[in-house]
Amino acid sequence: MKPGFFVFRCNECERFFGSLTSTGNIVCSSCGNSEKTVLVESVDSADELVLKVQKWNVPAEIRSELETATIHQVSASWDEEEIDGRSIMSLIKRASDEEGILTLQSFTQELEKSGKSVAMVTEMLESAEYEGILLRLTRSSWRLLQ
Helix, strand or coil, rough: CCCEEEEEECCCCCCCEEEEECCCCCCCCCCCCCCCEEEEECCCCHHHHHHHHHCCCCCHHHHHHHHHHHHHHHHHHCCCCCCCHHHHHHHHHHHHCCCCCEEEEHHHHHHHHCCCCCCCCHHHHHHHHHHCCCCEEEEEEEEEEE
């Protein structure tokens, strides 16, 4: 198998996890099992590995529901303005670059362009992070997960 990043499924706890090797002693990061793991797929980068593991660990029957629900929950947490879930997701996507990276500055600028208040920018982004829409990379940057 070519070198890369690998997604495994543990048949003991039924969770997915990543590894930098596909051979040797592969140990589940959730339960510690090393005998009942199955290679699911390989990817080319660590970033892609993180996204694949996250995706695989969400039950298939709720993946689309989860995206809609988290958008509505984030929208409900911003009572001061009439911003619906689709608008929030649209703002986040427009502020993200082609690799799905969002910065505090780009999101603030997108809010200003849309005529929305920037008073609670940090809280908005933290809420989106908490709901699983964004993954924090640094103090002022996130990766769009959905």
